[in-house]
Amino acid sequence: MPQTILYARVSTADQTLDHQKTLAEAAGFAIDDVIADQGVSGISTRLCDREGGKRLYDRLRAGDTLVVRWVDRLGRNYQDVTDTIREFMRRRVIIRTVINRMTFDGSTTDPVQQAVRDALIAFMAATAQAQAEATKEAQKAGIEAAKRDGMKYRGKKPSYSREQLEEVFRLISEGVGTSATSQQTGLTRQTVLRAKNDPAKAEAALDRWGL
Structure with a gap:
């Protein structure tokens, strides 16, 4: 029987996995199971190399639906994200996003529709990587600005006394x-x-x- 599986990823302690499940259910998805990775970078670690990602590859079967908040949960590397989505489509897995309600599958055989679908996947993957790079650059710029202003860069305040x-x-x-x-x-x-x-x-x- 086909299942609907949510893949959730958080890269910092400030984020929560439960929030992604709550958003998916609020959007109308009936989630059968959640597979997650916590504290893992979507930039430097491919989905197939993450612990939860490996489980996802082993678990998904033809007819299953993979739900993600957005494609950046799969990763923030253009090549990895596009390869991942295409591999799941070859397996006849349906990929759906909570944000923007996008659906990707391998059902269409029309070359024009395939081209439009692939272009959209490429655009979303490129956007995910660009956002990650912009965030990283902004963080670096903020640190440098603090140093130039003579402020002591202290990092994140400890969560302990x-x-x-x-x-x-x-x-x-x-x-x-x-x-x-x-x-x-x-x-x-x-x-x-x-x-x-x-x-x-x-x-x-x-x-x-x-x-």
């Missing part, structure tokens, strides 16, 4: 696991892991913010 960090170090030294440390301190597993892997960097972040 000095007391919480000290508690993390204490629990880790006692052999307490990452998940248990996360529960006891109220911090995310990712935050605990970052502090565990690079204690000096975690301390320096607090110092930069005067915390």
